[in-house]
Amino acid sequence: MADTSYLDWPFLEPRHKELALSLDRWAHEHIDDSPHGRGRETDDACVNLVRTLGAANWIRYAVGGQDWGGSAETIDTRAICLIRETLARHCGLADFAFAMQGLGSGAITLDGSDGQKRNYLPRVVAGTAVAAFALSEPDAGSDVGAMSCAAHPDGDGYVLNGEKTWISNGGIADFYVVFARTGEAPGVRGISAFIVDADTPGLEIAERIEVIAPHPLARLRFNDCRIPGKQRLGAAGQGFKLAMRTLDIFRTSVAAAALGFARRALDEAVQRATARKMFGHTLADFQLTQAKLADMAAAIDAAALLVYRAAWLRDQGRTVTKEAAMAKMVATESAQQVIDAAVQIFGGLGVVSEVPVERLYRDIRALRIYEGATEVQKLIIARELLKDGATGSRP
Numbered sequence: 001m002a003d004t005s006y007l008d009w010p011f012l013e014p015r016h017k018e019l020a021l022s023l024d025r026w027a028h029e030h031i032d033d034s035p036h037g038r039g040r041e042t043d044d045a046c047v048n049l050v051r052t053l054g055a056a057n058w059i060r061y062a063v064g065g066q067d068w069g070g071s072a073e074t075i076d077t078r079a080i081c082l083i084r085e086t087l088a089r090h091c092g093l094a095d096f097a098f099a100m101q102g103l104g105s106g107a108i109t110l111d112g113s114d115g116q117k118r119n120y121l122p123r124v125v126a127g128t129a130v131a132a133f134a135l136s137e138p139d140a141g142s143d144v145g146a147m148s149c150a151a152h153p154d155g156d157g158y159v160l161n162g163e164k165t166w167i168s169n170g171g172i173a174d175f176y177v178v179f180a181r182t183g184e185a186p187g188v189r190g191i192s193a194f195i196v197d198a199d200t201p202g203l204e205i206a207e208r209i210e211v212i213a214p215h216p217l218a219r220l221r222f223n224d225c226r227i228p229g230k231q232r233l234g235a236a237g238q239g240f241k242l243a244m245r246t247l248d249i250f251r252t253s254v255a256a257a258a259l260g261f262a263r264r265a266l267d268e269a270v271q272r273a274t275a276r277k278m279f280g281h282t283l284a285d286f287q288l289t290q291a292k293l294a295d296m297a298a299a300i301d302a303a304a305l306l307v308y309r310a311a312w313l314r315d316q317g318r319t320v321t322k323e324a325a326m327a328k329m330v331a332t333e334s335a336q337q338v339i340d341a342a343v344q345i346f347g348g349l350g351v352v353s354e355v356p357v358e359r360l361y362r363d364i365r366a367l368r369i370y371e372g373a374t375e376v377q378k379l380i381i382a383r384e385l386l387k388d389g390a391t392g393s394r395p
């Protein structure tokens, strides 16, 4: 771990520092950062990472409720940010495995009945059940309200029909939290959430999707899929709010993962710049290189301040709509630039398949799109600003 001074920032408590340092030590020993291949190899690597993280007791931080194995009654945002940042620095797939256990079970932590929590959360924490969150559809991505997947009441349950796509852990998940139109009211007030077990008849993996940073991803199809009423999460018609509350917890942690990727890129760049000999000097001796490194370091600290401000505010019980959007926008966009600069410092070596900076270059890209693309974060920030009116800075 290169620079740990940010762990002493006032946003964090001593227990957070201890958590980050002990996870870093553990990751050095237990996380294999070699390439995880594609397709089946990635699936196996991801399942193994979930099992390993669960067995080592790290996933409990992504789940709320001590009765069900969670580390605390509510999710500690600073803890999940530090865990994601640390895992992302070591291995993108390890961060993904941890994050999806949280995102995929978040709606159960927030609104599940005791029976649902008992049935799913301990297995999520132990890493014996892989979780997934199924909100997006082919024609409803940024515009979630355009969702068409529908669950019609039928006897004591529902019949689910439609498609979901871009579903992380699709194909390896043991259960999916699925959001579907139930029609209590028009638009987003007529959506409910359901826990759908992977072996439910009528649920089909319609397509496996290969992406630039390989991880399990799929399009799901529901054909007259019968869901018992006890699998509905929370009240009917409240599913959209539940999806947004779940994303609210984890949005800041996406920014933290971007921060981890950027920190790794800077570490790699410093090592390379100080080792690479050219023109009778090292690459780091040149001021153009120093300017790049300075920009990278400043961008990382600026992103870190936004991440841990949002996480700290959330842990104080404050609304962080604007702050989380700022953190996600700045951390993901600036990480892309930091990583690009690292690739440049590596020269030809930077674009060789599977060298760390090349992998980071691919790892970071999707973070600017999912859980609200950068453009969506800008709209959120502007909406909050305009709602607040004057900023108070005018004389």
Ligand SMILES: Cc1cc2nc3c(=O)[nH]c(=O)nc-3n(C[C@H](O)[C@H](O)[C@H](O)COP(=O)(O)OP(=O)(O)OC[C@H]3O[C@@H](n4cnc5c(N)ncnc54)[C@H](O)[C@@H]3O)c2cc1C
Residues within 6 Å of the ligand: 133, 134, 135, 136, 138, 140, 141, 142, 143, 165, 166, 167, 168, 169, 211, 217, 366, 369, 370, 371, 372, 373, 374, 375, 376, 379
């Ligand atoms: C790797 C990966 C993993 C994912 N995992 C999951 C998952 O586990 N579960 C899940 O439900 N979904 C998941 N998603 C889906 C993700 O949330 C969507 O891709 C995202 O919401 C964008 O939707 P879309 O792809 O349909 O793009 P679109 O909605 O078509 O948007 C395309 C682009 O339009 C721009 N844009 C959006 N809104 C505006 C606007 N108002 N004004 C101007 N420009 C705008 C943005 O640049 C955006 O990227 C994942 C996606 C990826 C890439």
